[in-house]
Amino acid sequence: MANAPKHKEKLVRTAMRLFRRQGYASTGLQQILEESETPKGSLYHYFPNGKEGLGEAAVIEAGKLVRTTLEGLAARHPDPKAFLRGYCATMAGWMAESGYRSGCPVATTLLENAPQSPAITKAGRAAIDSWIAVVAEVYSRSGIPQRESSSKAQLVIAAMEGALILSRVGKSKQPILEVAKLI
Amino acid sequence: MANAPKHKEKLVRTAMRLFRRQGYASTGLQQILEESETPKGSLYHYFPNGKEGLGEAAVIEAGKLVRTTLEGLAARHPDPKAFLRGYCATMAGWMAESGYRSGCPVATTLLENAPQSPAITKAGRAAIDSWIAVVAEVYSRSGIPQRESSSKAQLVIAAMEGALILSRVGKSKQPILEVAKLI
DNA sequence: GCCTCCATATAGACCGGTCACTATAATACC
DNA sequence: GGTATTATAGTGACCGGTCTATATGGAGGC
Numbered sequence: 001m002a003n004a005p006k007h008k009e010k011l012v013r014t015a016m017r018l019f020r021r022q023g024y025a026s027t028g029l030q031q032i033l034e035e036s037e038t039p040k041g042s043l044y045h046y047f048p049n050g051k052e053g054l055g056e057a058a059v060i061e062a063g064k065l066v067r068t069t070l071e072g073l074a075a076r077h078p079d080p081k082a083f084l085r086g087y088c089a090t091m092a093g094w095m096a097e098s099g100y101r102s103g104c105p106v107a108t109t110l111l112e113n114a115p116q117s118p119a120i121t122k123a124g125r126a127a128i129d130s131w132i133a134v135v136a137e138v139y140s141r142s143g144i145p146q147r148e149s150s151s152k153a154q155l156v157i158a159a160m161e162g163a164l165i166l167s168r169v170g171k172s173k174q175p176i177l178e179v180a181k182l183i
Numbered sequence: 184m185a186n187a188p189k190h191k192e193k194l195v196r197t198a199m200r201l202f203r204r205q206g207y208a209s210t211g212l213q214q215i216l217e218e219s220e221t222p223k224g225s226l227y228h229y230f231p232n233g234k235e236g237l238g239e240a241a242v243i244e245a246g247k248l249v250r251t252t253l254e255g256l257a258a259r260h261p262d263p264k265a266f267l268r269g270y271c272a273t274m275a276g277w278m279a280e281s282g283y284r285s286g287c288p289v290a291t292t293l294l295e296n297a298p299q300s301p302a303i304t305k306a307g308r309a310a311i312d313s314w315i316a317v318v319a320e321v322y323s324r325s326g327i328p329q330r331e332s333s334s335k336a337q338l339v340i341a342a343m344e345g346a347l348i349l350s351r352v353g354k355s356k357q358p359i360l361e362v363a364k365l366i
Numbered sequence: 367g368c369c370t371c372c373a374t375a376t377a378g379a380c381c382g383g384t385c386a387c388t389a390t391a392a393t394a395c396c
Numbered sequence: 397g398g399t400a401t402t403a404t405a406g407t408g409a410c411c412g413g414t415c416t417a418t419a420t421g422g423a424g425g426c
Contacts, residue, residue, distance in 0.1 A: 023295035025208035029412060039377045101298060107348055108294045111286055112206040114352050125352045155361055158345030165290055165344050169297050169308045178338055212386065224402050
């Protein structure tokens with residue numbers, strides 16, 4: 001190897017940020033390259049599939065980011081109720097930080113590309129499933145049966161995804177914090 | 184008036200369908216014009232603001248479509264629980280019908296344009312608020328206090344929006360039907 | 367220690383195609 | 397006649413993607 005692939009990560013992170021804020025299709029490769037200070041040649045070197053490959057990588061990266069956050073919350077809060085409150089508080093914080101201009105890091109890219117792009121669809125599904133698994137574990141370790149835990153966890157993730165949309169449109173934390181009432 | 188504005192409605196309905204399936208930015212005006220068999224001159228006659236105006240109209244139209252559906256369900260099901268089951272069944276039907284290729288008629292367009300486009304953001308917010316109002320009315324007429332009804336209704340809409348995403352990605356009705364457990 | 371080799375990575379000009387949009391004229395209906 | 401609508405040709409800008417040329421820096425020969 002000659003150089004370390006220093007540009008790859010910056011490319012993915014920039015793409016993730018831009019896709020999240022302004023959508024996948026509205027974000028041109030040109031903008032991603034400019035903001036990440038990466039030459040076009042490098043993009044197609046690391047992502048031979050071009051924009052779709054970059055989109056897939058961005059969804060995977062975003063999925064990891066959220067999963068890690070959830071795992072941290074799960075470790076800190078043994079009680080499901082406290083965990084859920086923490087989850088809501090964190091997401092509400094993200095939204096407020098961005099000035100209600102960004103949403104879920106995967107939802108936008110996913111809605112624009114599922115199911116047309118199998119790669120992005122698969123990456124998105126894997127990401128969401130991993131989130132559900134973390135939440136389900138919090139429920140099941142508190143004594144709730146496996147099946148019920150999974151079902152509850154799915155509902156929590158769904159409610160949060162929807163709440164993120166409502167929060168963005170209404171420029172308010174309130175819909176997200178409401179999710180905490182779900183138990 | 185010379186001709187009746189017969190093209191306007193077809194334009195909006197076609198735009199709504201395409202935005203819903205493949206996203207706002209990925210849908211070219213050319214495709215909308217072809218599929219609606221409308222000349223380009225008409226588009227800019229009816230929508231001087233161009234694509235953004237068409238997007239706004241599509242969101243408004245989609246909002247009405249869902250609100251009407253919800254009102255129908257509310258009239259048919261006095262009991263909140265039955266209403267919610269009906270809501271889930273209807274949405275699950277929509278998803279299955281489309282082969283899990285379309286999502287919520289407003290969510291995609293909204294996520295791509297909020298808050299950059301004030302017009303679309305405003306239309307989306309109005310649509311969602313009207314849905315929440317219908318659901319809240321079902322709760323409050325069954326004896327639940329006003330405040331609690333609104334809160335519950337918002338959670339129902341959020342959960343459904345999220346469930347539609349999960350359904351699309353997982354190509355399954357299950358996440359939507361799960362929302363019925365929310366009460 | 368030094369040099370050559372060569373895959374990796376960087377660099378950016380260039381491509382055809384499509385984008386949203388405009389201009390202007392012709393047409394249909396009251 | 398006057399207005400609403402349709403029709404078409406054309407605008408520059410930008411799209412994602414391809415291409416070729418050039419740096420870079422470790423591996424192996426000596």
